[in-house]
Amino acid sequence: MKITQIDAIPFAVPYRKPLKFASGEVHAAEHVLVRVHTDDGIVGIAEAPPRPFTYGETQRGIIAVIDGIFAPQLVGLALTEREVAAARMARTVGNPTAKAAVDMAMWDALGRTLGLPVTELLGGYTDRMRVSHMLGFDEPARMVAEAERMRDQYGISTFKVKVGRRPVSLDVAVVRALRERFADTVELYVDGNRGWSAAESLRAMKAMADLGLLFAEELCPADDVLGRRWLVGQLDVPFIADESVPTPADVTREVLAGSATAISIKTARTGFTGSARVLHLAEGLGVEVVMGNQIDGQIGTACAVAFGAAFPLTTRYAGELSNFLDMSDDLLTEPLQISDGYLHRPPGVGLGIDIDPDKLATYRTDQ
Structure with a gap:
């Protein structure tokens, strides 16, 4: 070995x-x-x-x-x-x-x-995860249409809405349009990718207070230390730290400083060994976790579901496991399949996936 x-x-x-x-x-x-x-x-x-x-x-x-x-x-x-x-x-x-x-x-x-499957080596809790789909910037009608397609075709009922534009009203209108279209049949949360100031973030969250948001993620810059603590103290939904917590030490600092109340775990960022450290730290600190998406392809998504399915805490909420659907192709011999809102870990040993040599020859850029 x-x-x-x-x-x-x-x-x-x-x-x-x-x-x-x-x-x-x-x-x-x-x-x-x-x-x-x-x-x-x-x-x-x-x-x-x-x-x-x-x-x-x-x-x-x-x-x-x-x-x-x-x-x-x-x-x-x-x-x-x-x-x-x-x-x-x-x-x-x-x-x-x-x-x-x-x-x-x-x-x-x-x-x-x-x-053995990697999921069983890690913890073996289940073989599947509910799927959340990320909706990127667009006009409200187009974002609603994309959500409808994801729900109708794949059964997805949790959506992470990208926000952080100016004026704030652009994104508030999108989230409101999604809630009006789907009522309480879907879960919605927002991710600002650090695009707003703390004050803009609070205005936006107050404007969306009646929309039943599940989470808010990285609405303002991580280096705005005082503004971030102030913002998190004003919110009544969990505030997810993502780009601000690339290491377990960062998780500790953000949570103990009052700058976050939930953590995004991304296997693309911390692998399996580091992600297990972040997960157990989150359990000890009593904060929620969400399996995040680094805009992964199918290989990265197979890694995310392998880890997420291994533990109870990582399966509590839908994982961000669907954005490979926006890619025109991938490298796997057997594509991942989302149905009824779930992604099962691929059957088989290890990650359960294999590379198609013809596709690799087509898409590799070093030859």
Whole structure:
């Protein structure tokens, strides 16, 4: 079970339509496929999604740090030496999605070696999760139409609405249109991607006070320390920290400072090993968690559902597991399927997914 090679392969799959939000927009999944090879002939896989406007990582940077720093440090380790791998990668500052992808590919390889699903290795609580769909910036009628399509075609009844535009009334109108269209048959929450000030955030939340929102997420900048604490103290819904909590230490600081009352766990950011630390920290602090989405493709979504299905707390709310539906294609031999509002973890060992070599040859960008 020793690691013999780690690959980092760039690929790009276009989106049918761009996902737009306060901190940027995405037109193609320009991600990195990470493969961990072992001396038993096993290959574990994961993907790293660069988000330069959030974490400063680029596709070329992820490849460089894996090829030049992580791979030489990790080749020769056993798949069970995950803490050694994490400690060695931690010596390099930043690069969260690169580290996460290597970690998850190791877990996938371990599951394949042992003949067990990763979900069972992690905790084995269930085999599925309810799905939440993210709605990016658009006109109210178009966002309502997208929500209708997701409900009718996939049974999804929880929607995360991207907000953070100016004037605030643009986004208030969207959320109100969604609530008026669906009444109480859907769950709604909002994500500002740090686009508003604390004062704008409070005005918006007061304007939406009658809409029964489930959560509010990252409405204002994380470095507005006093404004953020003030805002969270005024809200009567849980305030999710996301981009502000890339590490367990950040989770501790945000929650104990009164700057957040819930946490978004993203396996694309903290892998399986780090996500377990965040989850257990959240349990100890008594805060809610939501399985977030790093605008993952199907590989990343398979990782998210594998982790989320493993624990009771991560299945309490719908996970953000559907935005791969906006991609024009993907790399898997068997696409993920959402039905009746649920995504089941793929059957099989490890993550339960495999890469289609023809699709990889089509979409990889290093040849």
